[in-house]
Amino acid sequence: xxxxxxxxxxxxxxxxxxxxxxxxxxxxxxxxxxxxxxxxxxxxxxxxxxxxxxxxxxxxxxxxxxxxxxxxxxxxxxxxxxxxxxxxxxxxxxxxxxxxxxxxxxxxxxxxxxxxxxxxxxxxxxxxxxxxxxxxxxxxxxxxxxxxxxxxxxxxxxxxxxxxxxxxxxxxxxxxxxxxxxxxxxxxxxxxxxxxxxxxxxxxxxxxxxxxxxxx
Amino acid sequence: xxxxxxxxxxxxxxxxxxxxxxxxxxxxxxxxxxxxxxxxxxxxxxxxxxxxxxxxxxxxxxxxxxxxxxxxxxxxxxxxxxxxxxxxxxxxxxxxxxxxxxxxxxxxxxxxxxxxxxxxxxxxxxxxxxxxxxxxxxxxxxxxxxxxxxxxxxxxxxxxxxxxxxxxxxxxxxxxxxxxxxxxxxxxxxxxxxxxxxxxxxxxxxxxxxxxxxxxxxxxxxxxxxxxxxxxxxxxxxxxxxxxxxxxxxxxxxx
Numbered sequence: 001x002x003x004x005x006x007x008x009x010x011x012x013x014x015x016x017x018x019x020x021x022x023x024x025x026x027x028x029x030x031x032x033x034x035x036x037x038x039x040x041x042x043x044x045x046x047x048x049x050x051x052x053x054x055x056x057x058x059x060x061x062x063x064x065x066x067x068x069x070x071x072x073x074x075x076x077x078x079x080x081x082x083x084x085x086x087x088x089x090x091x092x093x094x095x096x097x098x099x100x101x102x103x104x105x106x107x108x109x110x111x112x113x114x115x116x117x118x119x120x121x122x123x124x125x126x127x128x129x130x131x132x133x134x135x136x137x138x139x140x141x142x143x144x145x146x147x148x149x150x151x152x153x154x155x156x157x158x159x160x161x162x163x164x165x166x167x168x169x170x171x172x173x174x175x176x177x178x179x180x181x182x183x184x185x186x187x188x189x190x191x192x193x194x195x196x197x198x199x200x201x202x203x204x205x206x207x208x209x210x211x212x213x214x215x216x
Numbered sequence: 217x218x219x220x221x222x223x224x225x226x227x228x229x230x231x232x233x234x235x236x237x238x239x240x241x242x243x244x245x246x247x248x249x250x251x252x253x254x255x256x257x258x259x260x261x262x263x264x265x266x267x268x269x270x271x272x273x274x275x276x277x278x279x280x281x282x283x284x285x286x287x288x289x290x291x292x293x294x295x296x297x298x299x300x301x302x303x304x305x306x307x308x309x310x311x312x313x314x315x316x317x318x319x320x321x322x323x324x325x326x327x328x329x330x331x332x333x334x335x336x337x338x339x340x341x342x343x344x345x346x347x348x349x350x351x352x353x354x355x356x357x358x359x360x361x362x363x364x365x366x367x368x369x370x371x372x373x374x375x376x377x378x379x380x381x382x383x384x385x386x387x388x389x390x391x392x393x394x395x396x397x398x399x400x401x402x403x404x405x406x407x408x409x410x411x412x413x414x415x416x417x418x419x420x421x422x423x424x425x426x427x428x429x430x431x432x433x434x435x436x437x438x439x440x441x442x443x444x445x446x447x448x449x450x451x452x453x454x455x456x457x458x459x460x461x462x463x464x465x466x467x468x469x470x471x
Binding site: 116118119121122123124125126127128129132136137140141 | 278279280302303305306308309310312314316317318319320329330333334375378379382
């Protein structure tokens with residue numbers, strides 16, 4: 001097999017702009033997912049039965065639904081059913097952050113519950129409220145525990161962002177597909193796309209490692 | 217024995233009073249009608265076989281466990297008054313078997329954070345107070361260490377200082393030496409002894425009978441969720457009334 005890298009002379013700007021959009025979607029989705037995950041996790045461990053049930057339903061639903069189905073359903077289905085029309089990028093960010101928010105909620109929940117009950121009790125016995133105990137005592141300890149699985153989730157999300165290509169978002173995957181169909185050089189473009197995804201994943205892992213080391 | 221040892225209505229010096237307290241976990245009733253009054257400055261040691269409800273009773277006093285019936289009043293505040301529960305807790309220091317220090321905070325921060333956050337004390341004042349207390353429990357040289365680098369005995373002394381930093385009316389100790397290696401028990405008991413001598417009101421769940429004999433004003437024997445005997449140390453050890461007390465004492469002293 002021969003590689004014809006010269007196809008990039010013409011298409012590298014396409015790939016670069018695709019990479020830019022992939023980064024944008026991934027970062028936006030990750031930020032929103034972190035917030036969604038934290039809120040759902042707190043609801044999940046709250047003492048209120050309705051809130052716990054809601055959080056439980058949220059997690060089960062978004063964990064079960066295939067992301068591709070969710071994206072198509074939200075972008076096309078919702079528009080047809082209700083007339084609510086999201087921008088494709090917006091629809092992608094919503095789907096990614098809702099689903100990964102569900103995964104992250106479970107990660108956070110297990111991180112919070114990994115902190116011994118005695119930590120809550122020690123703070124309560126000093127007069128701390130539950131909310132303040134969470135912020136000052138529990139969250140800082142749980143944070144260290146959830147860094148590695150959160151980074152994992154981020155890596156998974158970067159790869160999942162390729163699925164947004166199906167609703168016409170010109171991110172890295174779709175740009176590679178278009179360039180391939182224009183040039184008939186799939187291996188060149190998909191190899192490069194793969195290398196870029198790997199590089200992004202490694203970069204994120206590295207950042208997580210640095211944060212983890214600084215916490216120690 | 218369901219009658220109070222001291223009637224709270226006639227004694228203004230009562231810091232804690234329990235009145236016919238009941239508590240169940242599911243279908244298991246672990247506290248079955250306990251009444252007890254503790255006067256300012258007195259030291260009460262609670263003993264009894266494991267599962268007798270002594271730790272649960274302690275945890276009911278500062279509301280870590282809710283009670284099903286009866287009432288507990290600490291310094292005029294009922295544990296049933298949910299709005300004042302946090303206030304009650306600030307008046308009630310608690311030392312746990314497993315220390316429960318905050319592992320992400322230094323020794324000094326462990327002691328000073330509640331005065332700053334809850335008592336709204338200035339940082340400078342809180343740090344000064346905390347250093348005085350760390351000095352009092354003999355561990356000032358470790359102020360900048362993390363709890364994990366301390367021995368069990370040292371951690372427990374920090375936990376005592378942390379409780380004292382809120383200037384509580386009452387200090388409760390839930391088996392404070394049970395998780396310690398034998399050679400560290402004395403250093404913790406010495407701190408507690410000094411605290412008692414300084415007039416702190418204390419409730420101590422412990423099997424340290426030497427400490428009880430020397431420091432306690434009242435020793436309470438519990439079994440199956442009830443107080444079966446409450447005596448001065450002399451009477452408790454020399455002339456226990458109950459067969460179960462005799463049996464318990466022979467078991468823990470003979471080993």
